[in-house]
Amino acid sequence: MIDYSRDDDGVVTLTMNDPAQPANTMTEAYVAAMSAAVDRLHAEREQVTGVIVTSAKKTFFAGGDLPTMYRATRADAPALFKLLSTIKWDLRRLETYGRPVVAAINGAALGGGLEIALACHHRIALDRPDTRIGFPEVTLGLLPGAGGVTRTVRMLGLAPALTTWLLTGRRFRPADALANGLIDQLAATPAELIIQAREWIRANPDAAQPWDRDGYRIRGGLPAAQLPAFPATLRKQLKGASLPAPEKILATAVEGAQVDFDTAQVIETRHLITLLTGRIAKNMIGAFFFDMRAVNGGLARPRVEAPPPRRVAVLGAGMMGAGIAQACAEAGLDVVVRDVTPELAARAAGPGITTTAEVAALAGCDVVIEAVFEDPALKQRVFAEVLPVVAPDALLASNTSTLPITGLAAGVQRPGDFIGMHFFSPVGKMPLLEIVVGEKTSDAAVARAFDLGRLIGKTPIVVNDGRGFFTSRVIGTFLDEALTMLAEGVPAPSIEHAALQAGYPTGPLALADEVSLTLMQRIRRQYEAATGDGFERLPSHELVDAMVDKHERPGRSGGRGFYAYGNGKRGLLWEGLVEMATPAGRAVPLEDLKDRFLFAEALDARRCLDEGVLRTAEDGNVGSILGIGYPAWTGGVLRFAEQHDDFEGRARELAARYGKRFEPA
Known part of the structure; x- marks a missing residue:
């Protein structure tokens, strides 16, 4: 040697x-x-x-x-x-x-x-x-x-x-x-x-x-x-x-x-x-070496030949669209960004990026990535406008965080070329790409999306369709658990500190403000409308509705949420949260608060694997750490369940104390 x-x-x-x-x-x-x-x-x-x-x-x-x-x-x-x-x-x-x-x-x-x-x-x-x-x-x-x-x-x-x-x-x-x-x-x-x-x-x-x-x-x-x-x-x-x-x-x-x-x-x-x-080093080596190597090596990539991308059209020049365009341009791809006016499109201007309001400027693009508002009708309309001019076999990708890809593809020609490419914000810093496969998405489309993700330096996990897919669904479980605690009367500072002490990078109430309570409300109402009578309304839903509709606290973007904001900085927790909660009937131990977060996400991730939303455990572990902040010391959301000394027993304990959502399947 x-x-x-x-x-x-x-x-x-x-x-x-x-x-x-x-x-x-x-x-x-x-x-x-x-x-x-x-x-x-x-x-x-x-x-x-x-x-x-x-x-x-x-x-x-x-x-x-x-x-x-x-x-x-x-x-x-x-x-x-x-x-x-x-x-x-x-x-x-x-x-x-x-x-x-x-x-x-x-x-x-x-x-x-x-x-x-x-x-x-x-x-x-x-x-x-x-x-x-x-x-x-x-x-x-x-x-x-x-x-x-x-x-x-x-x-x-x-x-x-x-x-x-x-x-x-x-x-x-x-x-x-x-x-x-x-x-x-x-x-x-x-x-x-x-x-x-x-x-x-x-x-x-x-x-x-x-x-x-x-x-x-x-x-x-x-x-x-x-x-x-x-x-x-x-x-x-x-x-x-x-x-x-x-x-x-x-x-x-x-x-x-x-x-x-x-x-x-x-x-x-x-x-x-x-x-x-010790256990923690094995967890972290398992995630950051073995799982990461498997995911980046194409564990979930179909074994089919796929042409390399050359010219990318990005629809929408907002923060997300501009970030996607920059990532593609930095990888050496020819990028065209379209928005409704030249002025709006110019927000994404940069080296290697052409901005335009004209559909004709997208001629010959072999990849289309849509990054417009989370409205199914709007997304389908912008695809309909560009399909006549882009390459006839162009990959059609929607950057959606929650909307089912199969439903979006139903309103678009060539559903076999249609796929979800869920980027995380800010695109330049977040390493994960969640590729979402619809019912009619072809293996070739999955392979092309995967290869594009690797080309622009992302770690691409591949998941099957479903509302919220994997990452948005499981992080939604995390936020719901925090809001349930708040509704139970657990003091807001205790909720935030419990999450931080469990190893999460951000407290859930601060995260909810970043996501925006208005967006959380809209996503839940879309799900409620799609589910109909089978939808279960939770105390956390009532709390979000009260925050948005009654108290006009939509989150950080509106300057008022669970926290107060001033000069662009997060301040103290809102004092009114005390009055919104049901008086606590008992004190909740810190270890229970920490485990409620960890177990809520782990149990939902196991359901994702059982239901086929997750294709591999490796994708779940890597996606949970890189995409939604699951504590790195666990080695990932599914490995946490595997390596726990008594996961099933502890889950049943939590179920007996806090509700059937903790019952292990």
Whole structure:
């Protein structure tokens, strides 16, 4: 896995190149190869003037071996300790070798890859647009355990190491990594990368790590006065949620800063093993590695050939339409945006985007994405206007969040080419795309929509038709549960804090304001009209109607909702909420509030899978985290149910206390 080559100047190049994988990771093959390479370096020390560590892959090093990590159990702890100790010992032997060691980072260096680079005395990164450098471990429920915490703290100081690198999971571009202290130099080309590495070796024959020199102190010292503030700051960042990975990173950094380097390494190893053998890391690795890889790899894409998109028509130049147009243009597609007037269409103007009010300007478009108001008649009308001029086999996509695709397709010619493409706002930031398949949607249309989603950088899940599809339906369940709590007399602050402490990114009442109570009311009334006598009216519906119709509080867009708003900022919860609720007959325990949110969504997601709305569990897990904010620590809405110690029993408990909606199917 590691090629060892020494030139006439005595410079040894260690080139990492795992023959069994497209990227280098910390597999057993890496461990054995690095041990052998370092052994040889020490054996040939008198003939060596310096060392360059680089990669033969497009990336430098991708990090830890996640499949192996995923399988780790508590019984594996002694073996894991030995393995991690070996990895660290070899990197320690490399940095104390007595010769200059340079990391020539020719591509992405994430997690373990960055840890290898930090064990070198100097780091030069190839300045390419796709190169990323960082520690994503916290987003997988882990911590950098091959010396990453220990070295970063000693290199940058406690506060910068934690707040910039270790707790954020950020993946920096090379220039940003240089500005933030973990990269020393940039190179414009692969050849220049190696030239600069050789030059640095010649200029620094006595190179050593700062912490191995006499008189070294951690930059900024140990900020004893600030130490009590670190846990409070972290808790504020986590919004009260208790997540083991960031807590262990903080503990590792603070504890390790107060002892010698080798002891700090042991502390780091022990904390990592605790995370590796725990449930939450497995949940997060399952979602963000296995499920994400399956979804993006086309698990739900029909195995049919599909022509690539070339020219996209976007109907509607509002915020959503403009965002879709920009995403398509940034992917190199020719984009035309149409609205009813040139002035309205111009709202979506940008590089690679043509705006127009003329139907004729859409001639030849092979993809049509409609992003107009959520009105079935309006959507069908705009399709009817453009169908005569676009390509005869154009993909016809509606960006709707709730309206059934089969019903929309009934009013449009060529229903086999008609599909739902539900983007999330803001389009530029939200990574998910929900592809909705109607009764007559063809496999070719699904494949074309999927390929377009991947082309513009989205993670596309594929679901079957139904009111609300998957994401809007399940997040509606979340909001309904919050409003039910409010109607029961649970104090509004308790509802918000319970959701945040469960790991949701936003409180449900704040989210309802963002969605708009008016929109929630309209969607529910559409569903009520379609269902007829079978519709069950809930206390949450009465509450929304009172908010909108009686108190004129439509949500954030109207400046008044569950919260007050001023100068574009959310203020305090509205005092009138106390009077709207039924006086509470009993206090509801915090754990019940948290579980009511988690279980309400998990149970509805299981119904989506049973009913065929969800095609795969992987789509449900990924969609719930990326699209509707289900807590990432769960590994996704369906994995939460699978890994819970007693999901069925706890659901029945909640059903007995709060209603039959919690009865497990």
